[in-house]
Amino acid sequence: MRIHIHFIVICLLAWQTGLAQTSYSIKVPMERELWHGNIDKQQKKINQLNNQGKISADTTISLHVMDALTRGVDELQNQIELDSTLNSNSKIKYLRSIDFLLQGYLANVNRRDFPASLAPALIKAFDECMSLDKQRKSFAPVIDANHYGVAKILVDALSKYLNDNPGMAGARIMLMRKYLTMHPDQIMPELVKNPNAYFADSLIKVALSYDVGRVYDYAQANNALGSRIRHHSDSAVQLVARIATSKSGQLYFPFLDNLMRNKITLEAIDSVKGNDLSYFKLLVKTRIEYVQRSLPPYNDTANQMQALTEMMSRKAREYFIREINALHSVANPNVRFRRLDGLTAQELYYLAVLGEDEIYTSSYVNGVYPRIFQRMANPRSDSLIMSVHGDYFRKFIKMAAGYNELDDFLNRMDKQNAETMMKAFVIGLEKPRKTNDLEDAVDVADSYSSIMDKNKELAAFILNEVNVSYTKNVQENNKRGQVIYNLLRILFESADTTKKVDLSALLGIPSIYGKDYNNLTDDSGRVVQQVFFYGDDDKDGQNSYINFMAMFRGRPGWRIDERRPEWVTITSTKGKPVVIFANKPLYGEDDPDDKAQNKLIEYLQERNLTPSVVVHRGHSYHLQTTLRKLPASARIVVLGSCGGYNNLNEVLTACPDAHIISSKQVGTKTVNEPIIQAINDRLLVGKNIDWISMWRELKTKKFATGDAKEKFDDYIPPYKNLGAIFIKAYRKAMGE
Template identity: 45%
Template structure:
């Protein structure tokens, strides 16, 4: 094959030399030699695109295709230039220069679009043929439009760009290319239609855009005075008119989640308005939430049928799921969380009294990162009560088409309610459910489901259930091995190893078995920089909680051991003995974005000092966590979240700091717990001793066991030490394993 390819290359070079010899018979005036040289220069630039300057382009593994492309770039391009010189119909010097510029521009367009991956180099011979046809039409004074209409978009665009001064009206050529673009990229129609608004085809393109993405059309329709908005609102298509009308409806965002049903006629604006009112007066919060749940159940059924049917506005900004989550939080989770100190459950849980079991189910899964432990447990009990004297949990899951069932199982396991849930169904059904929970973890696009399984396992206490899950994991691993599915075998193999380690009888040392750094302790040298300093950075946020807990944070540093230096935007705390430095931004007003500025300036200050924090502490709600992750230093060794972890957050932290020991909680963190954790860590760093997580957890566990506040004791139970953070361990081990394959 190599010999064959070498022969082909030599033939191309020979043909090129032969042509060069023949071209000597055509006298090129010195006034135009410069333009021929520019073509030759472009040929050389193209030649270098594959890394070699050898008069041959290697654009595929097929030698014949490479020969055709090389022939087009070198011989055919040079021949076209000679034809310009020899063509008696191109008489004037300026005209010949113009046609030579066309050829040079063709090579430029080829090279640029190839580099952008907009053009497949394998198609250059065909493009060259169409270019030659366009040249002939141009010389003859004929229109290029018939040729352009028959070409694919990218070739048509390139040729129209080259022959901008053709005999054809520019508008017609431009319109033809734009229509090809819209057919190829219907999602770009509304972004690009403004120059074509007065064209006859504009209305039909709006209809096409609406069919493809009504959500995008809705967004553009909201601006009635914009050119796009005017174009949309003049359209007579029923679907476009419905979306346009909705965009101008008062409190339109409350109607938007039902856009698919509105378009199909299953619901009407008048029906929804009875629940929405004017957004405040006449608004039925329970009725509206109930409609969201009912719609979610139906939409999910359509989504999982074969073939799948994705409802409009189910996902994305202001879509059904986003609104369902927002209303679950606003009307139910926040009220019962706020009353967490109220002992009378009839008072505390009154907000969810009107809800059905299905509606409570969705409230809980939508509030995963926000619902308090006690709120979840009481809601779970209410859900079972709503199912009647003989609740059937499997019937509940069937009624919602198993929507979010993996998330529900994970939460039930985390809050020690999974056993109760499974007992509300026949053993055969629970077996099927747990098999489904563990199944197909390798078929998703990420590790979220597998991480949920790992997290859930660490929360389950029922030995029989643990053994069943472990057996299912082993079965799936074997299936993946038999099917030669490497990713699946890795996922299930790691879960098996991690689960065996969670059983003390298994005596599995994950550090040695998985080849990851220790998850059981942190040595002082791992935290110290080259100068022996341990640097800690604490991220505060300027909401009410941040402002409330910051003074207590400062008071926790005894003047006998620490020197506190308050700055305008941050505080610097240094140990009087040892070498521990702590930096924390002040929780300045969040509404004015001052806390954000303080963090940016503090990061710059730490960088200017040449320091690299090895300990990162997040003191804020889970919705602030992405900002902390974006600003946390690389290769941190200890990360204290003080809020819910979750797959996305854990994955991002491990991407930044692969060996981080992560302390997180299943629910919203408590300042009264975060403070003792930080005090323990700081004292350990001052002493120069290793931080042994099991010892630390045992010590703090004794402290909180004596805590008179029941809610605080419950909150402590939800904190997860690094050696029990199976989700984080799984992600670390998976990344390590895949690197080695």
């Protein structure tokens, strides 16, 4: 009974508060009725908001809010009218400020930093500010004493009619400081507008602890804030400024955390930065230290870990991988892989996992992988993984599976350890990482087909662990984990070719088995294609272009227009309309390829030509340029190079419905051209693209035996691209 009475009392109070309007204890002169009326209008709007339940679902909070904004505001109005020390203009000034105060509350209520519950504090603070202003005293202390949300609404309201208060300038500075303390990511963009603020030095230190990279960027600027950073008294800020203004800043930056901890000196980095081998060794040594620190009991994330990783990847690709790839035709392994001399097992390990997108099959199988174990005194693979503290171990296992080295990898450790390793490979995928959130799960998905082909017993073990992890996440009500493991379960069960599984239906995504012809045509009934070529100093791109053009030059049914210096247009003259635009591979200064591609893109956009088929032709280090320029209209994307997580993710971000053909290694014209030819043959007769039948036909007629078969087997058709399918299905399931 007591509970019921309590509830009725609350309801009555809420009802009475909802009805409350301004009740004046004195008659308001006509000259100020308008301003009181404006306040009443704002109160009615707030009351309507409250009646709609938009102030707060908590009855206690809404009662306090409505009491402050009705009774509290009414009292302020009465107080102003009864104050004999104020003339009419002064009273109007305060009344209009209350009007703006309520408008500010309405405009911001329940936005970030503006909880509805701040209303009582807001009205109290306004009363204090008004009292101080009457005495011509600064109201800045009131701003300083209140939460940012209160202070922001107050300053905005008071600046309309109380801008002459001696505390207004200080109040604005205090407000900015409050905001930046709450939002350190905005410190540098705001300080550049006000670099001489008295608290700038203290906030620069806050920004340094939040985002060193941003302080580094601003320290380079030739402006007042850049100067203030460079002349800062703090030793850590001075170090960042010194690095930022150094010609070798980008080479120092990956070691910033150790530099700030005095674990390494600039002089030590100077001694190796001019030698790619020595510099890469230092990068790997530092990465292993940082990874160890990130594990229990330290649980410490090193500053600029991403910068370190990106520099490692860049050096791995540019200095080592591209060299051994370029020498792929050299028979003598001592010549081809000479650049790997001097690298330890751990350094070769990082070379493989960070160079995944570019390393050739032969470079991995004949060069990097065997040398890892040759460089170990005791060539155990579990010892290798332990020596790098498990860093990128899923990536390494995925690559070993993809290049048919997984059995060798697992046989290099005890059977029990191998079982533990593969269990660790599968479990824990529900835990999000700070970057590349799905990369581990995609690596697991990508590896399964290769494992299934070579080791069905291991595949069954992995599937069982997936089911165990799914059950665990269901019990813990972890939605992310449930989605990840349910998708993996479905994908892995579908890999058993003895079972007929319709993945599209099970995953709720568009068909992965083919593309309807009508889905590839534009509004005019044409299929528009765009091909990205790149000029290279080794003439590889130019030769690729020549071979591509030979598919159409002098062939019946095609017309070629080469009049433009930047691109060529290839148009079908028989069958269904197909138009192919390909930029010419141009080599020289100022990146003429980029300019040619941009002009072609501009041309296509001006004429509303939307490519549904996009082909990347060129070295894999050009791939990022193609990915940045992918049209959202693309429905088929032929990468012809590694389909690692980052590449798949970028394609599907730009073109969510794209079917991706990718390769385990850099593409080859001997495979690319028959695939493109097969696609065009179907388009010319208006036929739907059926990947399963097309792939079967290519395999039996074009790539049946020998070297051609081996190269074709490296290509992954859309219906077998488990990484891409996983990303699509995950986004669908999570509503992304």
